[in-house]
Amino acid sequence: MDGRQDRVAGAMARLAAGDRDGAASLLRAALADAPDDPEILHGMACVARASGRPDLAIGLAGRAIASLPAAHFHITLGCALHEQGHLEPGRAALHVATLREPRDARAHAALAAVLGEMGRWSEAEASLRAALGLRPGDPALLLDWGRAAIMAGGAGIAGRLVASAGLFAAPDAGRLHALAVLLSERGQHGEAEGLYRLVRDLCPDQGAAWANHGAVLFALNRHDEALVALEQADRLAPDVAETLNNLGLVRMALGDLPRAGEALARSRRCAPEDVRIAVNDATILAELGDDAAAEELLRGVTADPVAGRGVEGARAEFNLGTLLLARGAMAEGWRHLEARGRLLPERRWPGVAAWDGSALPGGRLLLHAEQGVGDAIQFLRYLPECLRRVEVVLDLPPALHRLVRTMPDPDGLIASRCTLWPVGTPLPGDVAARCGLPSLPHLLGMAEVPAFAPYLLPSVGEGDGRLRVGVCWAGNPAFRFDRRRSIPPHVLAPLGDVGGLCFVSLQHGVAAGALPFVMEPAAAGDWLETARVVAGLDLVITVDTAMAHLAGAMGRPVWLLNRFGGDWRWSAAFDRGAPPCWGNGTSRWYPSLEQFRQAGPEVPERAWQAPVAALRAALAGWRQGGR
Structure with missing residues (x-):
């Protein structure tokens, strides 16, 4: 190595160590002796880039390439052009670098950066795969690849990153978190969960890492796991409003209403101006039976000149509508319920106007x-x-x-x-x-429950003389708060001890595979087929699902097992004047329906014990001829 090479090598070593001035001094001295030396010119270009002068770097790298078109010179030129905003020339220079030296991972990675900024994410992902093939253990390259692959719409990205967890350390957590957020923003919560978990494992003492993992677990309806993560987050970093908000919602989904109320009240104390948390707190207050406090919160949000016009204002108004309906204030309740159109605007028919209730001559x-x-x-x-x-x-x-x-x-x-x-x-x-x-x-201006007559009337098949009872014990598990309305099969098992009855499953979906006791299988087909089965039953027992509405609309006897603070349509305000024959509630919506309501806001396993026991006793009495 001659003297000039020594000075270039020394200068580049100083530049790598952060000594730009020292590197520039050595290179200027060398350049005075050899003004056209391409390695010295390239070194000066590197110093210019490091000094924030990509414009100077472009000229210096160009002069170096004119003498010696080396691949690493093209890398420097391409990066400088990129930094100066000249994307297509930068891409071209870096493409040349990959052709001249396809085994240089730096060229592929730099090309990917330009392609990504140009929005050509599939090509960027391919370039980063090539770079990883050359340096498979480079965590920075792997993270760059992850971003490009997500932006290109790829699948299985989080799985590869999680499988390479041993390459990452705590300083990588920020970039992994950013990738998880990208996936969450695209609705890919299942993929994002793995990355949030990896971040949590890298930073086990950080409450935010546990809180983010808990939030995505909640989005996935994995409530038990979410509870563990969010409670740990609260221990590590107490009094964080967002953590407490999510903790409250998870506890509500699990049916632990009192502790959900505690968490949301704490959350609101931490962030009293956050209207989203206020609406959530109002929701749990209503579930706990404190309607006055819930209404005050909701009306406060809707009256706010800024918040009232936004999404949370619409959510508050919709919730206020359900609260008023549950109280029996139907005219005002129906009016506020229209706020759902602001929450979920109808986009299927953009050219069709919303109806105002008037006649439509000719349409x-x-x-x-x-x-x-x-x-x-x-x-x-x-x-x-x-x-x-x-x-x-x-x-x-x-x-x-x-x-x-x-x-x-x-x-x-x-x-x-x-x-x-x-x-x-x-x-x-x-x-x-x-x-x-x-x-x-x-x-239609109908502020009262319309007079009832059965309005779904499928044909009735001939029975076999046995008393037939249909049972439906679970709703759609995708519903976030399904655990509160659905009943585990073993909790209903005592009903099977009532003799002399033929039980028929009315359960569909995943839950149909776990029967609480021996019964005939559910009918296959559409809702007419189910209705024909219901028409041949002597009694329907169901939780709050479509089955209650179907049996009720048909005028068939139906017993509803209903959760505490349940849906507005089953509230006591809609009970009939006459007392129930068997349960502790009725319904003006469906006169043939009786309710077996939970008495208080206990966790589901305990809350269902009394209603199921009361229903079993009623079923035995009904079986003995009191029906």
């Missing part, structure tokens, strides 16, 4: 289901009154189509003024407005 109303099957069944009772005002195109889940055709039609309104919209067909051209089924009471 028809698109009347559509919004939420679950139970809601659709409940609000179909308003269809005849709606048809007196407008003609309707009815959009329902396909599984309800045959069942709806069993609706009685004494005035011929359904036959003459209502059309079921066939699945997969274009929207009829004469549709002039749209409306969700739950908006009908408000828009």
